[in-house]
Amino acid sequence: xxxxxxxxxxxxxxxxxxxxxxxxxxxxxxxxxxxxxxxxxxxxxxxxxxxxxxxxxxxxxxxxxxxxxxxxxxxxxxxxxxxxxxxxxxxxxxxxxxxxxxxxxxxxxxxxxxxxxxxxxxxxxxxxxxxxxxxxxxxxxxxxxxxxxxxxxxxxxxxxxxxxxxxxxxxxxxxxxxxxxxxxxxxxxxxxxxxxxxxxxxxxxxxxxxxxxxxxxxxxxxxxxxxxxxxxxxxxxxxxxxxxxxxxxxxxxxxxxxxxxxxxxxxxxxxxxxxxxxxxxxxxxxxxxxxxxxxxxxxxxxxxxxxxxxxxxxxxxxxxxxxxxxxxxxxxxxxxxxxxxxxxxxxxxxxxxxxxxxxxxxxxxxx
Amino acid sequence: xxxxxxxxxxxxxxxxxxxxxxxxxxxxxxxxxxxxxxxxxxxxxxxxxxxxxxxxxxxxxxxxxxxxxxxxxxxxxxxxxxxxxxxxxxxxxxxxxxxxxxxxxxxxxxxxxxxxxxxxxxxxxxxxxxxxxxxxxxxxxxxxxxxxxxxxxxxxxxxxxxxxxxxxxxxxxxxxxxxxxxxxxxxxxxxxxxxxxxxxxxxxxxxxxxxxxxxxxxxxxxxxxxxxxxxxxxxxxxxxxxxxxxxxxxxxxxxxxxxxxxxxxxxxxxxxxxxxxxxxxxxxxxxxxxxxxxxxxxxxxxxxxxxxxxxxxxxxxxxxxxxxxxxxxxxxxxxxxxxxxxxxxxxxxxxxxxxxxxxxxxxx
Numbered sequence: 001x002x003x004x005x006x007x008x009x010x011x012x013x014x015x016x017x018x019x020x021x022x023x024x025x026x027x028x029x030x031x032x033x034x035x036x037x038x039x040x041x042x043x044x045x046x047x048x049x050x051x052x053x054x055x056x057x058x059x060x061x062x063x064x065x066x067x068x069x070x071x072x073x074x075x076x077x078x079x080x081x082x083x084x085x086x087x088x089x090x091x092x093x094x095x096x097x098x099x100x101x102x103x104x105x106x107x108x109x110x111x112x113x114x115x116x117x118x119x120x121x122x123x124x125x126x127x128x129x130x131x132x133x134x135x136x137x138x139x140x141x142x143x144x145x146x147x148x149x150x151x152x153x154x155x156x157x158x159x160x161x162x163x164x165x166x167x168x169x170x171x172x173x174x175x176x177x178x179x180x181x182x183x184x185x186x187x188x189x190x191x192x193x194x195x196x197x198x199x200x201x202x203x204x205x206x207x208x209x210x211x212x213x214x215x216x217x218x219x220x221x222x223x224x225x226x227x228x229x230x231x232x233x234x235x236x237x238x239x240x241x242x243x244x245x246x247x248x249x250x251x252x253x254x255x256x257x258x259x260x261x262x263x264x265x266x267x268x269x270x271x272x273x274x275x276x277x278x279x280x281x282x283x284x285x286x287x288x289x290x291x292x293x294x295x296x297x298x299x300x301x302x303x304x305x306x307x308x309x310x311x312x313x314x315x316x317x318x319x320x321x322x323x324x325x326x327x328x329x330x331x332x333x334x335x336x337x338x339x340x341x342x343x344x345x346x347x348x349x350x351x352x353x354x355x356x357x358x359x360x361x362x363x364x365x366x367x
Numbered sequence: 368x369x370x371x372x373x374x375x376x377x378x379x380x381x382x383x384x385x386x387x388x389x390x391x392x393x394x395x396x397x398x399x400x401x402x403x404x405x406x407x408x409x410x411x412x413x414x415x416x417x418x419x420x421x422x423x424x425x426x427x428x429x430x431x432x433x434x435x436x437x438x439x440x441x442x443x444x445x446x447x448x449x450x451x452x453x454x455x456x457x458x459x460x461x462x463x464x465x466x467x468x469x470x471x472x473x474x475x476x477x478x479x480x481x482x483x484x485x486x487x488x489x490x491x492x493x494x495x496x497x498x499x500x501x502x503x504x505x506x507x508x509x510x511x512x513x514x515x516x517x518x519x520x521x522x523x524x525x526x527x528x529x530x531x532x533x534x535x536x537x538x539x540x541x542x543x544x545x546x547x548x549x550x551x552x553x554x555x556x557x558x559x560x561x562x563x564x565x566x567x568x569x570x571x572x573x574x575x576x577x578x579x580x581x582x583x584x585x586x587x588x589x590x591x592x593x594x595x596x597x598x599x600x601x602x603x604x605x606x607x608x609x610x611x612x613x614x615x616x617x618x619x620x621x622x623x624x625x626x627x628x629x630x631x632x633x634x635x636x637x638x639x640x641x642x643x644x645x646x647x648x649x650x651x652x653x654x655x656x657x658x659x660x661x662x663x664x665x666x667x668x669x670x671x672x673x674x675x676x677x678x679x680x681x682x683x684x685x686x687x688x689x690x691x692x693x694x695x696x697x698x699x700x701x702x703x704x705x706x707x708x709x710x711x712x713x714x715x716x717x718x719x720x721x722x723x724x725x726x727x728x729x730x731x
Contacts, residue, residue, distance in 0.1 A: 288486070291442040295401070295490060361489045 003222035011219045012210060021221045028228035032192050035235045036177070037168040044193045044211045045224050049159035050082035051204070052178025052193035053126070055215065056155040057086045059201030060124040060176065061096060064153070066202070070121030072097045074114075074152070077319035078107050078131045083157050084315075087126070101127070106268045107136040107320050115146040124153045129161040129177075133316045133332060134267030135276035137165065144173030153199065159183055159191075163234040164242060164274050169194050179231075181223065185337075186230030190223035241337050245274035248335040248344055253277050255348030260355060266317065266330065275334045280322065284329040284358050292354040298347055301332050371397035376539060377487035378496040379479065380404050380434065380441070382426030384559070386498030387433045388550050389541040391557040393496055394437045401490065402434040402441035405483060407450040408572040433559055444486065446478065453477045455572060459586040462610040465635035466709025466728070469526065469678065470570055476529040484537060494539045499523045501720075502543040503535050511535035513661045513720040518546040525678045528713040528723035532663045582610050593638030595622050598631060598647050606640040609633045615648060615705030629704075649702035655712040655724030658693045662721065665689055673715045674699070676706050676726065682715045695724055 003024060009017025011025045026040070033040040046052045061073050073096050075087045091098035099117050101109050109127060118125070125147055130137045140156055147154040155176035158167060163184030169177055176199070180191040195201060195214065207216025234241065256279065257263060264280040281289065286302030293300050302314075313327035333347065376398045378390040393400045404427060427443060434441030454470050454477065461468035479497065487495045500516030501524040511532055515522040530538065542550050573581050582589045590608030597603055604622035606612065611619070616630040620642060631643040653676070660666070666689050673682035674697050685699045697712055706726060713723035 285445055287443065287445050291403075291444070292490060294440065294442070357489055361485055364485065 001222055001226075003225055007221070011221055012208070021219070024221055024225050025219050028224045031228040031232055035167055035231055036194055037170050038194055039197060041212070042169075042194055042197055044195055044214050045219065046178070046191045046193050046215060047220075048182070048189055048191040049080065049157065049178050049180035051215075052180070052191050053080065053082040053155075053157055054086050055193055055201060055204045056176040056178060056195070057083065057124060057126050058090065058204055059214075060153050060155065060199070061090050062094075062202040063200050064123035065096075069151070070123045071095070072099065072119060072122040074099045074101055074117055074122060074125035074127075076101050076103055076109055076127055078103050078133070078316045079126065079128050080132060080157055080159065083126050083128070097121075101125075103319055105321050107131050107134045107266070107316060108268065108271075109138055109143070111139055111142045111146060114143050115150070118146065118150045118152050122150065122152045124155060126155040126157065129156045129158040129172075130165060130273045130276075131267065131316060132160040133314060133330070134278050134320070135272035135332075136268040137161070137271050137273065140172045140174060147175075148173065160273060160276075162231070164238075164245065167235075169196070175199055181227035181230060184230050184234040186227040187223045190220055190227045192227070242274045244337060244339075245335055248339045248341070249275060249277050251341060251344045252333060252335065252347060255344065256351055259348070259352045264326070266320070266322075273334075275336070276332065277334070278330065278332040280317070280326050281329040281331060281355055282326050283362065284355065286328060286330055288358060289329070289331060289354065292358065293350060296350045296354070298333075298350055302330050372399055374494070375399040375401065375490070375492040376494040376496050377401045377403050377483075377490060377492040378439075379483060379498070380430040381498070382429035382433070383498065384554050385500075385542055385550060387430070387559045388553045388557065389496055389498040390433065390439065391437050391559060392541040392553070393539070394439060395557075400437075400439045401487075401492065402430065402439050403483065403487070404430050404441070404443045405446040405450070405478070406443055407446050407478070408455065429560065436558070436560075444483075446482065449482055450474075450478060450572075455585070458570075459582065459589065461709050462582055462589050463586065463635075465609040465633040467613045467707040468709045469711055470572075471526040471678075472529060472711050472725075475526055480530055480534045480538070484534065488537065492537075494537050496539040496541055498542055499527060499540050500543055500547075501527050501540045503538050503540060510662060514543075515715070515718040515720065516540070516543040521547050523678075524715075524720040525675055525711060525713045525723075528661070528711060528720050529659045531659060531661060535661070579608075579611055582608075591638060593640065595620065595640045595642055596634075598641060598643040603642075609635060609638060609640060612640055613705070614707040648704045650704075650706050651699045651702040652697060653706050653712055654690070654694060654696045654727045656692075656694050656727050658689075658695050658722060658724035660722040672721065673717075675711075675713045675715065676703060677710055680705075687714055693724070694727075 007020045009021040011018060011022035029040045029043050032043050065071055073087060073090060075083060077100050087098055090096040101114055101117055103109055127138055127143055129140055144154050153175040156174050158177050159180045160183060162179040175196045177194040178191060182188040201214060203214055203216065205216050210216055266278045266280055290300055290302055313324040314330055317327035317330055376393050378393060378400055380386045380390055380402045390400060390402055431441050454474050457473050458468050458470045484495045500518055500521040502514040502516060504512045504514050506512055513524055513527060513530060513535060515524045570578065589610045592605050592607050594602045595604040595606050603624065612630045614630055617627060620628055622628065626644050628642040629645060629648050630640065631647050632641040634641060669686055669688040672687050674685045675682045683699050683703060685697045688696045690696055708726050708728035710726050711723050712726050714721050
């Protein structure tokens, strides 16, 4: 990685070290743009998914209100908190009218309902591409069609989808889309935001004219280069990866469900992220479950990444109609491109053993 | 289990000095150590910002940093429901009945050495370790004895008197062999960032150590005013809730009289605070219920031993007589001034804690 050492220049500097770094950043931009099927000038590098979501939503809402387009913003109850908290802040602190588009019991939005919720004065909607907790994929192209017809800008948080689903922004029809490097084996702490040509966003972070004035701050050259490379590797053989993810995931789901017929699966059974499996073990506490799995070498997640022992039932699961005591027992497992069938079989054994043990323990220590 | 590496020890970590040093000592001794923290309670701050002291995000971060530093896995378990249902409810209910409860005893009985111990054993642990100042000693005939910590000022065997053989055979108290100043030195030696933290005191779920404020927020009905009555029946004032008083208390009675007055008793049925002079104080006997014998063997004969009636009290010589239904009676050689129903009466033979129960109220 020469960008940590020899090519240490600031891409914004005009000297030769800077120019070399600048070239690397611009090459990375073209690479990312080629995978998103957009122009390089439509890509802004960020510090990750959260920053992209913030810039897209706050930037769009404020700019469009300033220009008199309206004051109404739309989101769903199954967004990452980078989206939902930004929306809440706009509503509570900045007096935006905020609507939450409901989801069904699979965690998906309905295109007709979306269309009905849009009204004159709706400026920006943010609808997650594929949910991180339950894996369901939303019908983004159909939503985009409705949004376009009503002059509503559509942002999608594609953080979880990147590396597994098509990121072709023209096929998706979105105006704004955020991705994050760490979801496709890139570095953590770097991401990209697609901003359709012609969209003007009020920057979240003001300062120098980096990224054409849309995102101030010195470029993190090695991370940007690393992210672009990782994205290229993921999409060079995306079909092979998807096939592998699907095969491993299906083996995992089948193994767990055949041994524990009472388990609840969450999210859409087919129309979901290929690497992603999610369950509810009713009556269990996911913090306890995750501890036992970790001790056996299995890194899993509950509702969301919570290690405080103060689990709030996942808002995503509650919005899908699950009860709090169900939502507390959620477990999500994901497979990677190096996961083997042996890994899956071990994981199935461990999950089933641990779950049975914890059900027994809870029965015995009921107070 | 000759090789410590094959022995898994779950250590209950609070982020404080004692449990951190306990964890570090176990790692040094080569055990397979796992850190756990119980999220017991989180008091809302809407009432004025007084957080509970235990298991705050800061302490969780401290404990996690220490676990990372000494290289052990660390997990936080949600224990809030069971803690609220057993310990906090008990604490409030006891005050409602005008007892002076010791929630730490009940926490060890129901939470640490039941709920947590079971979780540890389910994680294939052989032992649960805590940062208590006490010792477990295995006698020649294979019986586990509960001993006071080497540092008598810090000894916590009083609140552990609910343990029996099934608990003790799975229990380690790594710092019980050390005086507190040595524990601080060990913290420095291990480079633990808590080396200079001050000692924790009072109840973990009270933010400010003020149980009266806690009760007025969580059980306002407990703070009901009532009469202050002399032992001869004369009403001399009004108290602001029996939970504000404990037996032997002199300060803060809110009545003026020509000689100093002390709390002699409470009468929860009349919501009356009974006060008297120094001469009225003092009592040489008590009975206790819910008695535990550490050896699991109920003594058959009365015997002489020493009894502590509060965590910080000195053990006093007495004659102990086991009674049916898990009760016991104690007759002290000398009268004591602060026998408070609800506190533990814990029986010692020198350093050896042999059991204890919860002090009953004399039904007059």
